[in-house]
Amino acid sequence: MKHCLSTAEIEGRLQAAGVQPTLQRIAICKFVLCEADHPSADDVKEWAEHNLGKISQATVYNTLNTLVDAGILKEFRFNHSDKVIYDCNTHDHFHFVDENTGKIYDINPEDVQLNISIPKKFKIKDVKLIFKGEVK
Structure with a gap:
């Protein structure tokens, strides 16, 4: 089971990466870093709509791209799927x-x-x- 980060820890990671810690970014971070297991953007959008209410596909993609650019997530494309998979394990593996x-x-x-x-x-x-x- 993953160690879940506190909201303050997530805010600190975002700020350290130069990313403004908005409520949506913090919530999506908490899901991707603490709960999800190699989610796709569709998985994140489904979770966000269920937990945050109406959210656009663009907001989800923009947030995920921001987290990848900040080095908080890695994105992978696997041959078995046309989806991009997001990984919170940013270490080599x-x-x-x-x-x-x-x-x-x-x-x-x-x-x-x-x-x-x-x-x-x-x-x-x-x-x-x-x-x-x-x-x-």
Whole structure:
């Protein structure tokens, strides 16, 4: 279970990232950082409408993009879906997608052994590794 941040902690993270902590941003942050598990924008909009009342798709997308730009969230696009997935784990990690349920799991890089051999003219800046299969 995730450790849920207090409203003050979320406000502090937003302010530290140079983002004005509006009520909608704080609420969406609380959902994405504390409750959701790799949500899409549609998941966030559905939650927001249920919990905050009427909210536009543009407001949800703008808020999520602001949080990504501020480094509070990461966005991922997976081949198994045309949706953008938002991840509150901003540390380097890989993903495992359960093909039966669609659930996405974080995989710690220390749990994966890679032996990469590419020509020296290439400088790797980022690795996105996705495992697909089923959870037993």
